[in-house]
Amino acid sequence: MLLPEPMSRILVIGAKKRLPDTIDLLYNLENVHVIDYQGDEEGFTLGAPLPEASEASRKLLKLRSAERYLEISSDSFEGKISESKIKSDLDDNIARIEEEVDLAIETKNAKQAKLSEAENRLSQLEPYRTIPLDIEMYWGYNNLRVLAGNIRSNPEQALKESLNGYYEIFTSKDGSFVVLFVSSKYTESAQRILSDSGFTEVPLPTGSGLPSIAAAELDKEIQNLKDELEFTSKEIGVLNEKYASMILSSDEYLSNIVEMAELPLRMGTSAYTFILEAWVPTSSYENVASAFSEKFGDAVYLELIENRGREEYHTDEYEIEMESGMTTVEAESISIKDDPPVRLEHGRNTGRFEFFTKLLSTPRYNEIDPTITIAIFFPMFFGLMVGDVGYAIPFLILGALGLRMCTTPEWRGIATMLFYGGIWSVFFGLFLYGDMMGIEFTHAAHAKNLVSGWETATWSSLLGIEIPHHLFTIPGINFDVNLGYATKLGSVQILLYGSLWVGIAHLITGLAIGFYNLTIRHGIKIAIMEKLSWILIMAGFACLLPVVIDVLVLENDAALSLTNMLLLAAIGLFVIGLLLALKGEGGKVLIDLPEVVSNVLSYTRLIAIGMSKAGMALAFNYISIGLIAGIGMENVEPTTDIVMLIAALAIFTVGHLMIFILAILSSGLHGIRLQYVELFKKFYEGGGVDFNPLKIRRKYTVEE
Amino acid sequence: MVDNGLIALSAGLAVGITGLATALAQRDIASAAIGAMTENENLFGKGLILTVIPETIVIFGLVVAILLWLNM
Structure with a gap:
C-alpha cells in the first residue's frame, strides 16, 4: 500500500496480579506499540517496575562494568546460548566473573599506579x-x-x-x-x-x-612493571575470550528482563488495577483480541477505542490552543504526537529505498509513503546523469556485491543506489545516448566532430566491426529502436529542453501526491485550493514553455500573438491556478510563484551533469586515443610503439576511473537532492513515529 | 558578430563565479550541518538537503555557459 498501515488504538485494563502475565503476552504478540501513560486518568498514577527489575538491574550493572573493563565488543561473540542455560548459570557466572575480573583489574590498576609513581620519580x-x-x-x-x-x-x-x-x-x-x-x-x-x-x-x-x-635502578623497576602490566593485559585478554560470549548473552537476557519488568513505568496503575493504551495494526487486532481472551478469559479487559482514519480534525483544538497563547508550532507538534506510529510495508525492491526516506524523516500516518517515488525516480535520474554503459556495468557489479555483503544501512543504501541506478544507466546508455566510456557505439546522424583535427572515435571504428545503429522496429506503433538518439555533447539543446519536461512531469507528480494527501486529511475543498491550484499553475507553465522556446530559440515572434492556442491556455490555467491559490493560501503565494521557474530549471542539472562528465571523458579520450595513440588524427598514422600504447591505456584508465568516482558522487547527490528538495517540498511533511512494537530482541540468545 | 573568444570568456566567468558563490554558501551551511550532525546523527538527511541547496546557483551558471557555447 502507498499509505502506512492502518492502526487501531486499544485499551487494556486488568487486575494488578495479572500484570506479569499481561506483559508476557504483550511481548509475545510482537505487534503492540505502547503509548506512554500521560497521567490523565483520575485515580491512576505511573506504575512502578515489577520486583524482579531491581535484582536484574543490579546484576546487569556488574556485567556491564566487567564488559567495559574487559573491552568486550560484539565481534568477540560466538555461538548463541540458550536462555535456560543462561538462567541456571547466571548467579555462578556473575560471582566468578566478579572475582576473576575484579582481581585482574585490581592488579592492573595497582601496577599502573606503581608505574606512574616510578615514572614520576624518574623524571624528577x-x-x-x-x-x-x-x-x-x-x-x-x-x-x-x-x-x-x-x-x-x-x-x-x-x-x-x-x-x-x-x-x-x-x-x-x-x-x-x-x-x-x-x-x-x-x-x-x-x-x-x-x-x-x-x-x-x-x-x-x-x-x-x-x-x-x-x-x-628506577629504570629497571619501570621495565619490570611494564613487563608485568603486559602480562596482566594478556590475562585480561584471556578473560575476555573466556567470558565474552557468556557476558554478552547474559547482558541481553537481563536487559530483556529489565525492559519487560519496567513496562509498568509506561502504564497507569492504581492500588489494584493497571491501565494501558497501545496501537496495534488494524489487521492484527483480531489476533490480539483472541490471544487476550484465550489467555485471560474475562480477567483482563481489552477494548478497541478507535480505528484511526487519515483525516485530521485539529481545527477546534487548534483554535483553543491559539487562544490560550500557544504558537502554531506547539499546536502542530501536539497533533503529530497523537499520530499513530507508522509501519511502512514494501516489496523487496522498493523496501531497499526505505533508507532514503528515513534518512530525511519517517512519513506521517496520513500521507503517502514517498519511498515508492524515490524508488522510481532516484535511480532513473541517476541513470540519466550517468547515461553510459561503460560506467554502468561496474555500478551494477558493485551494487549487486554490496547488496549481498553489506549489513550496515548506509552501505546498503549506497549499494541500492548503484545497483538500480546501474540498471537505468545501462538503459539510457544503450538506447538514449549510445555511449560507452564517453565513446559512442556508432555515429548517430547528428553527431559532429567535437575536436577539430580528430575524427571522434566510435566503438565501431576502434574495434573495426560493424555495429548496427538501427536495432529493430517495434511493430504496431512503428517505433525504431536505435543505439542512441542523442549525444550528450552533440544534441545539448534538445536534451536540455527534454530535461525541463522531465522536471515538469516530476513536479506535477509531487503536487498530485500532495493533492491526495490533503484530500484524505482535510477534504477535497482545501486540497483543490492548496494543491490543484499549483498543478494548474504548473500546467500553465508547461503550455508556456514551447512558446518561450519558439520565441527565444527559434526566433519565431508569431508565437506571441493571441491567436496561439498554447499561449491562451497557458494564461488561462495560470490565472485560474493563481486565483485558487490566493484564496487558499493568501499572499504568500506571490512569494512562492518564482519557485515554479527555478524548480523546473533545477532539472537541467540532469543533462548538465551528464554533459560535464561527457566533456571530461572526451578530453581523456582525445589525449589517449587521439594524441598519444594517433588513432583518427588527420595526417598522422596510428602508432605501433608499445610504450606509447601503454601510456595511452594508462591515461585512459586513470581518467575514466576519476570520472567514474565523480559520477557516483555527483549523480548520486544530485539525484537524491532532486527528490528531497524539489519533489518532497510539494507534498512531504514527515516527522512520523516509527512503529516500534514490544518485542524481545535476541541477538546472542535463543529461546528454548 | 560577437568574437568567439569573448563568448568563451563569458561562459568561463559564468561557471567560475557561480561556482565560487556556491562554494561560499556551502561552506557556511555545511559546517553548521556537520555541527548539528555531531549533536544528532539523524539530521544527516536534512543537513544534506540544506547543503546542496546552493548548488542550484552553479547549475544555473553552467546552463548559461552551455547556452553561450551553443551560440559560438
Whole structure:
C-alpha cells in the first residue's frame, strides 16, 4: 500500500496480579506499540517496575562494568546460548566473573599506579643524573640555600662577580641544568642573577645515594612493571575470550528482563488495577483480541477505542490552543504526537529505498509513503546523469556485491543506489545516448566532430566491426529502436529542453501526491485550493514553455500573438491556478510563484551533469586515443610503439576511473537532492513515529 | 558578430563565479550541518538537503555557459 498501515488504538485494563502475565503476552504478540501513560486518568498514577527489575538491574550493572573493563565488543561473540542455560548459570557466572575480573583489574590498576609513581620519580631525578653528588648532600643545611633548576645561559661569570666566592655551582653535562649552593645571606642576589639567565626552579631530589645509580635502578623497576602490566593485559585478554560470549548473552537476557519488568513505568496503575493504551495494526487486532481472551478469559479487559482514519480534525483544538497563547508550532507538534506510529510495508525492491526516506524523516500516518517515488525516480535520474554503459556495468557489479555483503544501512543504501541506478544507466546508455566510456557505439546522424583535427572515435571504428545503429522496429506503433538518439555533447539543446519536461512531469507528480494527501486529511475543498491550484499553475507553465522556446530559440515572434492556442491556455490555467491559490493560501503565494521557474530549471542539472562528465571523458579520450595513440588524427598514422600504447591505456584508465568516482558522487547527490528538495517540498511533511512494537530482541540468545 | 573568444570568456566567468558563490554558501551551511550532525546523527538527511541547496546557483551558471557555447 502507498499509505502506512492502518492502526487501531486499544485499551487494556486488568487486575494488578495479572500484570506479569499481561506483559508476557504483550511481548509475545510482537505487534503492540505502547503509548506512554500521560497521567490523565483520575485515580491512576505511573506504575512502578515489577520486583524482579531491581535484582536484574543490579546484576546487569556488574556485567556491564566487567564488559567495559574487559573491552568486550560484539565481534568477540560466538555461538548463541540458550536462555535456560543462561538462567541456571547466571548467579555462578556473575560471582566468578566478579572475582576473576575484579582481581585482574585490581592488579592492573595497582601496577599502573606503581608505574606512574616510578615514572614520576624518574623524571624528577633525570636532571640530577650527571651531577656527581649524593642525594643526601642536597638536604640539611642551616646557612646554605640549595637552588636547582634549568637555565638558558651560563650564570657563572655574573655569580663570580657579585657573590665573593660564597657559593658552589654544579652544572650538568649539557649545561642546561645547574645546582647552586649559596650562603643564605646571598640568596636574594643569587636568585636575581639566576633569573637573568632564564632560571626555572625544579624540586630537589629525594632518596639516597648517587642520582645516576638511583635513576638506573628506577629504570629497571619501570621495565619490570611494564613487563608485568603486559602480562596482566594478556590475562585480561584471556578473560575476555573466556567470558565474552557468556557476558554478552547474559547482558541481553537481563536487559530483556529489565525492559519487560519496567513496562509498568509506561502504564497507569492504581492500588489494584493497571491501565494501558497501545496501537496495534488494524489487521492484527483480531489476533490480539483472541490471544487476550484465550489467555485471560474475562480477567483482563481489552477494548478497541478507535480505528484511526487519515483525516485530521485539529481545527477546534487548534483554535483553543491559539487562544490560550500557544504558537502554531506547539499546536502542530501536539497533533503529530497523537499520530499513530507508522509501519511502512514494501516489496523487496522498493523496501531497499526505505533508507532514503528515513534518512530525511519517517512519513506521517496520513500521507503517502514517498519511498515508492524515490524508488522510481532516484535511480532513473541517476541513470540519466550517468547515461553510459561503460560506467554502468561496474555500478551494477558493485551494487549487486554490496547488496549481498553489506549489513550496515548506509552501505546498503549506497549499494541500492548503484545497483538500480546501474540498471537505468545501462538503459539510457544503450538506447538514449549510445555511449560507452564517453565513446559512442556508432555515429548517430547528428553527431559532429567535437575536436577539430580528430575524427571522434566510435566503438565501431576502434574495434573495426560493424555495429548496427538501427536495432529493430517495434511493430504496431512503428517505433525504431536505435543505439542512441542523442549525444550528450552533440544534441545539448534538445536534451536540455527534454530535461525541463522531465522536471515538469516530476513536479506535477509531487503536487498530485500532495493533492491526495490533503484530500484524505482535510477534504477535497482545501486540497483543490492548496494543491490543484499549483498543478494548474504548473500546467500553465508547461503550455508556456514551447512558446518561450519558439520565441527565444527559434526566433519565431508569431508565437506571441493571441491567436496561439498554447499561449491562451497557458494564461488561462495560470490565472485560474493563481486565483485558487490566493484564496487558499493568501499572499504568500506571490512569494512562492518564482519557485515554479527555478524548480523546473533545477532539472537541467540532469543533462548538465551528464554533459560535464561527457566533456571530461572526451578530453581523456582525445589525449589517449587521439594524441598519444594517433588513432583518427588527420595526417598522422596510428602508432605501433608499445610504450606509447601503454601510456595511452594508462591515461585512459586513470581518467575514466576519476570520472567514474565523480559520477557516483555527483549523480548520486544530485539525484537524491532532486527528490528531497524539489519533489518532497510539494507534498512531504514527515516527522512520523516509527512503529516500534514490544518485542524481545535476541541477538546472542535463543529461546528454548 | 560577437568574437568567439569573448563568448568563451563569458561562459568561463559564468561557471567560475557561480561556482565560487556556491562554494561560499556551502561552506557556511555545511559546517553548521556537520555541527548539528555531531549533536544528532539523524539530521544527516536534512543537513544534506540544506547543503546542496546552493548548488542550484552553479547549475544555473553552467546552463548559461552551455547556452553561450551553443551560440559560438
